[in-house]
Each structure stands twice: as C-alpha cells, then as structure tokens.
Amino acid sequence: MLSDEKLIQIRRELHQIPEIGLEEFETQALLLKIIKSFPQDNLTIKTHDTGILVHVTGKKSDYTIAYRTDIDGLPVTEATGLPYASKHPGRMHACGHDIHMTVALGLLSSFASKQPEHNFLFIFQPAEENASGGKLLYESGALNEWLPDEIYGLHDNPQLPTGAIGCRLGTLFAGTCEIHITLHGKSGHAAYPHLANDMVVVGAELVTQLQTIVSRNVDPIEGGVVTLGHFEAGTTMNVIAGTAQIDGTIRALTQKMNLHIQKRVREIVAGLEVMYDCKADLDLHQGGYLPVENNPELTKNFIDFMTKQPNVNFIETQPAMTGEDFGFMLSKIKGTMFWLGVDSPYALHSDHLAPHEAAIGKGIAAIEPFLRYRDKQVGA
Numbered sequence: 126m127l128s129d130e131k132l133i134q135i136r137r138e139l140h141q142i143p144e145i146g147l148e149e150f151e152t153q154a155l156l157l158k159i160i161k162s163f164p165q166d167n168l169t170i171k172t173h174d175t176g177i178l179v180h181v182t183g184k185k186s187d188y189t190i191a192y193r194t195d196i197d198g199l200p201v202t203e204a205t206g207l208p209y210a211s212k213h214p215g216r217m218h219a220c221g222h223d224i225h226m227t228v229a230l231g232l233l234s235s236f237a238s239k240q241p242e243h244n245f246l247f248i249f250q251p252a253e254e255n256a257s258g259g260k261l262l263y264e265s266g267a268l269n270e271w272l273p274d275e276i277y278g279l280h281d282n283p284q285l286p287t288g289a290i291g292c293r294l295g296t297l298f299a300g301t302c303e304i305h306i307t308l309h310g311k312s313g314h315a316a317y318p319h320l321a322n323d324m325v326v327v328g329a330e331l332v333t334q335l336q337t338i339v340s341r342n343v344d345p346i347e348g349g350v351v352t353l354g355h356f357e358a359g360t361t362m363n364v365i366a367g368t369a370q371i372d373g374t375i376r377a378l379t380q381k382m383n384l385h386i387q388k389r390v391r392e393i394v395a396g397l398e399v400m401y402d403c404k405a406d407l408d409l410h411q412g413g414y415l416p417v418e419n420n421p422e423l424t425k426n427f428i429d430f431m432t433k434q435p436n437v438n439f440i441e442t443q444p445a446m447t448g449e450d451f452g453f454m455l456s457k458i459k460g461t462m463f464w465l466g467v468d469s470p471y472a473l474h475s476d477h478l479a480p481h482e483a484a485i486g487k488g489i490a491a492i493e494p495f496l497r498y499r500d501k502q503v504g505a
C-alpha cells in the first residue's frame with residue numbers, strides 16, 4: 126500500500142514528464158517501474174502501444190471489474206511556477222491526468238496487496254486528449270483476453286472541493302467532434318482584390334456563419350457548443366491570403382444533437398464554397414468522443430454508496446460540455462464515470478492548473494471501499 130507521502134512523490138514525478146497522446150514512453154516506463162514494485166502474486170502486466178493493462182486475478186474468475194485512467198498530457202507550456210513543474214517544454218499535465226494516474230496506482234497497490242474476490246483490470250490508457258486512445262485500445266482487441274463486465278473511471282474537477290466525489294445519473298459529459306477546415310482561394314497583391322480570392326474575408330464570414338448554428342439551429346433547452354479555437358490566414362498586411370485554416374470543436378449532450386450540428390457545419394461550408402467560388406476541405410472527426418452516458422443501475426449503486434459514506438463529500442453535478450473518450454468505452458462496457466474535486470481557481474487545460482494534491486488520498490479513500498463493496502456485491 127502506498128503512503129500519502131509516496132503518492133504525492135509519484136504524482137510530482139509524473140507531473141514533470143507529460144507527453145502527448147501515443148508518445149507516452151517515459152510515462153509508461155515510470156508507471157511500469159512503480160507497478161512492478163507492488164506484490165506481483167496476482168498481477169499480470171501487459172503493454173499495448175504506450176498503454177498498460179494490469180490484470181489482478183481474483184479468488185473467483187467469473188467477473189471482471191475494470192478501473193481506467195488516462196495517461197497523456199497536453200501541448201501546453203506550464204506557467205504554475207511550481208518547483209515540480211513540467212520538465213518537457215511545451216507539454217503539461219494541464220488536464221490532471223497525473224492525478225488520475227496516481228489515484229489508479231493507489232487503488233492498484235491496494236488490490237495487489239489484498240486479493241479481491243473477482244478479477245480486476247486496471248487500464249492505463251494513452252491519448253485521451255487527441256486520438257481516442259480508449260477506442261484504439263478497445264478496437265485493437267487488446268482488452269479481449271480480460272474483457273471487463275463493468276468499468277469505472279474519474280476525471281478531476283477544479284470547481285469541486287478537494288476530494289469531493291461528483292456524479293449524476295444519465296449523461297455526464299458531452300460528445301465532441303473536431304472541426305478542421307482548409308479554405309483554398311487565390312492569393313494576390315493587396316492593391317488588386319478583384320484579381321484574387323481573399324480567404325481572410327471568407328474565413329471571417331465562415332466563423333460568423335458557424336456561430337449561428339447554436340443560436341439559430343439548436344433547441345435552446347438542449348444546448349450545444351461550437352468553438353473555433355484556431356484561425357490562421359495570410360502572411361503580411363499587403364498580400365491577399367490564398368488559404369485559411371480554421372479548427373474547432375462541437376459539443377452536445379446527445380449524439381443526435383452532435384450529428385445535427387455536424388450536418389449544419391457541412392451545409393454552411395458547402396454554401397460558402399458556392400457563394401465565394403472557393404474550395405473548402407472539411408474534416409469532421411468524432412472518433413471515440415461519444416457522450417459519456419453512465420449506466421443507470423451501476424451509477425445509482427455508486428451514488429447510493431458514496432452518499433452513505435460519512436467521510437465522502439458527495440456532490441450531485443450537472444452535465445458538463447467537456448469531452449472524454451470514456452464515452453466510447455461506456456458504449457461498449459457498462460459503467461460509471463465520476464468527478465474528483467481538486468479545487469483550483471484555474472480551469473482544466475489552463476497553463477496555471479494546480480490541483481490540490483490532497484485530492485489523491487481522499488479520492489483513494491472514497492473509491493477503494495466502493496470497489497471492494499462492488500466486488501462483494503457482484504458475488505452476492
């Protein structure tokens with residue numbers, strides 16, 4: 126079993142080596158080193174790409190409960206000024222996956238030390254942020270040997286008090302879809318606009334039109350998000366830009382609404398091509414970022430357990446427009462995703478995000494008894 130001091134030391138080590146999805150080589154090596162330091166009697170360790178699967182053989186082998194953590198960082202330059210800040214330039218654990226991994230290690234160390242009744246599978250999953258690592262892992266067949274019957278996973282939440290557990294019945298997170306648009310017009314001299322086809326003007330028009338989708342085409346009671354986080358065009362003030370690049374993301378709480386917004390993006394882009402006699406390459410990419418739909422029975426069971434624990438601060442939360450490829454896992458394996466409060470004034474993905482480390486110990490103290498309870502419940 127790992128002490129609170131050891132857990133914090135591990136978290137800081139992981140925090141210093143953030144890596145982009147599918148490049149988590151140092152992270153994988155450090156995780157393996159730590160996992161191999163646990164009692165090995167009931168553990169089988171398998172790697173897949175930069176991910177790790179750890180199977181804990183239970184006393185009975187008729188049921189498998191999985192616990193998943195993501196392991197990747199973001200292309201963000203850390204600005205926390207912490208003594209244990211990222212050592213990797215332009216990379217940061219700005220979504221708290223270092224906290225997620227440490228909680229998973231704490232839970233695994235407990236199950237490695239005390240054999241559960243049933244099998245457990247700990248999934249250290251790459252590429253949650255950028256490449257639907259959960260979908261890749263599932264579709265590769267790597268889980269088949271130990272296919273879980275149910276699955277749990279958490280995300281840290283800067284808006285909840287440290288160590289609080291947040292959850293809700295129904296959809297927890299939105300489904301997302303990446304938008305990538307390249308506009309192709311004709312570059313030229315600033316003095317001769319009639320001889321060129323200006324993609325700054327078309328791009329600006331496109332941004333404005335795409336921003337009408339949520340206000341004009343989405344039921345306001347349901348809601349949705351279209352954010353265009355990247356717009357790049359042109360080189361200098363007196364050259365007309367022949368190309369523009371616009372990238373963004375769609376978020377909606379149902380897949381139906383997500384597909385509806387995707388359809389409107391396609392229609393608007395096609396209309397703009399005609400209107401401005403230009404060419405647009407549009408790539409809408411949803412991958413595994415389906416809405417995170419918690420299983421009703423398992424989630425009710427989880428919430429009932431957490432609300433009854435005197436030491437757990439359980440908070441019923443609203444759905445969030447963040448995305449998670451755990452949505453794909455939940456479309457294949459019944460389970461529950463929940464929040465762990467880390468109380469920070471900065472949002473997820475902020476270069477200042479500094480989760481409270483006390484959340485690690487509190488999280489493990491809440492989740493470990495739940496998993497033990499679930500392990501007993503399954504056999505009853």
Ligand SMILES: CC(=O)N[C@@H](CCC[C@H](N)C(=O)O)C(=O)O
Binds near residue numbers: 303447473
């Ligand atoms: C928890 C979190 O921040 N997740 C990401 C994952 C979604 C990425 C996806 N590729 C997209 O933007 O569509 C998020 O941005 O919500």
